[in-house]
Amino acid sequence: xxxxxxxxxxxxxxxxxxxxxxxxxxxxxxxxxxxxxxxxxxxxxxxxxxxxxxxxxxxxxxxxxxxxxxxxxxxxxxxxxxxxxxxxxxxxxxxxxxxxxxxxxxxxxxxxxxxxxxxxxxxxxxxxxxxxxxxxxxxxxxxxxxxxxxxxxxxxxxxxxxxx
Amino acid sequence: xxxxxxxxxxxxxxxxxxxxxxxxxxxxxxxxxxxxxxxxxxxxxxxxxxxxxxxxxxxxxxxxxxxxxxxxxxxxxxxxxxxxxxxxxxxx
Numbered sequence: 001x002x003x004x005x006x007x008x009x010x011x012x013x014x015x016x017x018x019x020x021x022x023x024x025x026x027x028x029x030x031x032x033x034x035x036x037x038x039x040x041x042x043x044x045x046x047x048x049x050x051x052x053x054x055x056x057x058x059x060x061x062x063x064x065x066x067x068x069x070x071x072x073x074x075x076x077x078x079x080x081x082x083x084x085x086x087x088x089x090x091x092x093x094x095x096x097x098x099x100x101x102x103x104x105x106x107x108x109x110x111x112x113x114x115x116x117x118x119x120x121x122x123x124x125x126x127x128x129x130x131x132x133x134x135x136x137x138x139x140x141x142x143x144x145x146x147x148x149x150x151x152x153x154x155x156x157x158x159x160x161x162x163x164x
Numbered sequence: 165x166x167x168x169x170x171x172x173x174x175x176x177x178x179x180x181x182x183x184x185x186x187x188x189x190x191x192x193x194x195x196x197x198x199x200x201x202x203x204x205x206x207x208x209x210x211x212x213x214x215x216x217x218x219x220x221x222x223x224x225x226x227x228x229x230x231x232x233x234x235x236x237x238x239x240x241x242x243x244x245x246x247x248x249x250x251x252x253x254x255x256x
Contacts, residue, residue, distance in 0.1 A: 111243040
């Protein structure tokens with residue numbers, strides 16, 4: 001059975017899945033932007049846990065040390081060039097978790113990986129990061145969100161601060 | 165490709181596109197009436213990744229994310245089957 005909502009841009013992954021949300025909290029299932037969230041509650045919560053872990057979250061293929069895709073690699077490189085504080089950054093390898101790999105596409109309403117979040121706000125994929133990097137918009141954003149390495153630390157990383 | 169004439173720019177679809185590229189071109193041209201549109205299979209002919217450059221007035225007022233989302237929506241289910249898509253959008 002196919003549901004046709006007016007002016008909808010719904011992507012049904014399985015037409016046979018019945019539309020019966022088993023949520024106790026109905027407000028979580030609001031029709032945001034006329035999009036149907038085919039996201040299970042547990043997946044949504046798992047994603048939100050990841051997003052709460054650190055201010056800067058990159059969903060990518062592979063790891064920062066060993067990216068498995070050119071676009072993921074480019075995104076990691078840009079974040080490094082911008083001077084994102086590693087203490088404020090976490091990368092999630094979607095190749096290790098298919099539930100999150102598919103779930104994050106629904107959650108973000110974005111079909112591809114990598115995906116960058118800053119303070120739980122979706123910023124974009126690789127193309128957008130490249131564009132924002134070139135226009136300096138990304139640097140401004142990261143600075144505003146206070147996720148860059150502070151200048152004093154990068155100057156002398158090995159200096160021990162005197163304890164009081 | 166766009167014509168250099170003034171007034172309504174009639175976008176002509178280049179001949180060298182393969183069938184999938186043509187399909188994508190038509191979809192985007194129809195919905196966005198772009199002044200510039202290029203569609204290229206960059207997966208070596210595998211149909212799994214496309215580089216799309218598009219300039220359209222319909223992007224006015226939209227953030228980059230919003231512009232890209234609009235393109236994703238128009239492309240619909242197809243994007244999900246691709247490995248990736250490279251988008252370069254701009255306001256006409």
